[in-house]
Amino acid sequence: MTADSRRPGGEGDRGGRAAAVLVAHPGAELYGSDRVMLETVLGLRAVGRRVVVTVPVDGPLLVDLTAAGAEVVPVRTAVVRKSALRPAGFVRFAADAAVGAVRGWALLRRVRPDVVYVSTVTVPLWALLARLARRPVLWHVHEAEGSQPALVQRLLAAPLALATRVVANSHYSVDVLARSAPRAAARATVVLNAVPGPAEPTPARAALEGPLRLLYIGRLSQRKGVDVALEALGELRAGGDDVVLDLLGAVYPGYEWFEQQLRDRAAELGVTDAVRFLGFHPSIWPFLEEADAVVVPSVVDEPFGNTAVEAVLAARPLVVSATSGLLEAAAGYASAQQVPPGDVGALADAVRTVGKEWEQRRQDAMADAAVARERHAPEQYRRRLVEAVDAVVRRRA
Structure with a gap:
C-alpha cells in the first residue's frame, strides 16, 4: 500500500x-x-x-x-x-x-x-x-x-x-x-x-477557406456508421461540395478486413484523396482543433455518446444520429444537428447546413461548450x- x-x-x-x-x-x-x-x-x-x-x-x-x-x-x-x-x-x-x-x-x-x-x-x-x-x-x-x-x-x-x-x-x-x-x-x-475537455477551447476558424474539415472519432466498425460517413462524403463531393473527412480510430484486432473494405469503397467513390485514416491516438484534442465539424453517425443503439460530448466541449458543430443514448448526449445543444441513423442523404444535408450557416453554428458551438463543461x-x-x-x-x- x-x-x-x-x-x-x-x-x-x-x-x-x-x-x-x-x-x-x-x-x-x-x-x-x-x-x-x-x-x-x-x-x-x-x-x-x-x-x-x-x-x-x-x-x-x-x-x-x-x-x-x-x-x-x-x-x-x-x-x-x-x-x-x-x-x-x-x-x-x-x-x-x-x-x-x-x-x-x-x-x-x-x-x-x-x-x-x-x-x-x-x-x-x-x-x-x-x-x-x-x-x-x-x-x-x-x-x-x-x-x-x-x-x-x-x-x-x-x-x-x-x-x-x-x-x-x-x-x-x-x-x-x-x-x-x-x-x-x-x-x-x-x-x-x-468527459474532461479543454478549459478554454480553441474557437473554430472564422472563415471556411478551403475544404470543410469533418472528423470522425471512435472505433472503425459497422455499428459506428463509419461507412455511412464515407458514403456521405462521396455524395457531398459528387455534388460539388469541398469537404474532407478524417477517421480517428482503429478496428478491433481481427477486423482489419473492415478497414480495407472502407479503403476500397473510398477508391470506388473517388474520394481517396479526401479521406485520411489516422489510426488510434491517445489524445483527440489536437485533431478536434484542426476540425471544423464532427460526425457521430452510429447506426445502432449507443448507451451514451462520449464522442458527441467531446465535440461540444471542443466547440465544434456536431452532426449526430438521432438514436438511443446519443439523443441524451446531444440534448440541449444548439450547435448539434440530429439525423436519422443510416441516412446518407440526411447526413450530407446536415454537413451542407454547417457550411451554409457557418458563423451561427460557430457561435452556438462556443456557447454550448460552456454548458457541456459544467454538465460533464x-x-x-x-x-x-x-x-x-x-x-x-x-x-x-
Whole structure:
C-alpha cells in the first residue's frame, strides 16, 4: 500500500485500513469506457481509497492508471464478445473463464476488497467471484443493446442479479435494463459520464477557406456508421461540395478486413484523396482543433455518446444520429444537428447546413461548450462515484 492510500478516520477507514476497491475492467485502451473508468479511479484515489485494477490485456490505459496511484494486476479473464458465439471463440471463452476463476480468486484473497467495482457488463466472472467471497459488487453499466433480441438482452443482463448496486451512464441504459432485468434497474443510479475537455477551447476558424474539415472519432466498425460517413462524403463531393473527412480510430484486432473494405469503397467513390485514416491516438484534442465539424453517425443503439460530448466541449458543430443514448448526449445543444441513423442523404444535408450557416453554428458551438463543461465536469462525476462506492461499503459494514 502506498503512503497516501491511508486516511485516518473518514468514510473509507476500516480500523486503520483505507477502504480497498478492486476494479475489474475488460480492456486497456483509451476509448470511452476506459476513460470513464480512469475517472473513477482518480476520484477514489483523491479521497484516499486503495485501488487495485485488474485487466486481461496490456495497453496505454495502464500507464495512466499507474500514474493515478492504482495498483494494476493483469489477470486473464473471460470477456463477453460476439466472437464467443463461434465454436473456436467459445472454447477460448471457456478457457479464459477457467483460468480467470483461479487467478481471480487468488487476487480477491490477497486484496480483501471492501467492494468490487465491475466496469461494463462484459466481465461478469468478477461479480460471481466477488459474491462467492462475500464481497459487495458495484456494477457500472455502459452498455444498452436495446435493438438486440429480447433473449440476448436477458442473457447479457442476467449476471446483474449479482450486483449490490448499479450505476448507469444514461437514462436510456436504465430504460433498456428495465426491460430485461427490472430488479437491477430498480437499484440503478444514473451518473453521466465524466468527459474532461479543454478549459478554454480553441474557437473554430472564422472563415471556411478551403475544404470543410469533418472528423470522425471512435472505433472503425459497422455499428459506428463509419461507412455511412464515407458514403456521405462521396455524395457531398459528387455534388460539388469541398469537404474532407478524417477517421480517428482503429478496428478491433481481427477486423482489419473492415478497414480495407472502407479503403476500397473510398477508391470506388473517388474520394481517396479526401479521406485520411489516422489510426488510434491517445489524445483527440489536437485533431478536434484542426476540425471544423464532427460526425457521430452510429447506426445502432449507443448507451451514451462520449464522442458527441467531446465535440461540444471542443466547440465544434456536431452532426449526430438521432438514436438511443446519443439523443441524451446531444440534448440541449444548439450547435448539434440530429439525423436519422443510416441516412446518407440526411447526413450530407446536415454537413451542407454547417457550411451554409457557418458563423451561427460557430457561435452556438462556443456557447454550448460552456454548458457541456459544467454538465460533464470530472469533479462532479468523481464525487458521485465515490458516494456510490461509500454507500456499498457502509451497507457491508
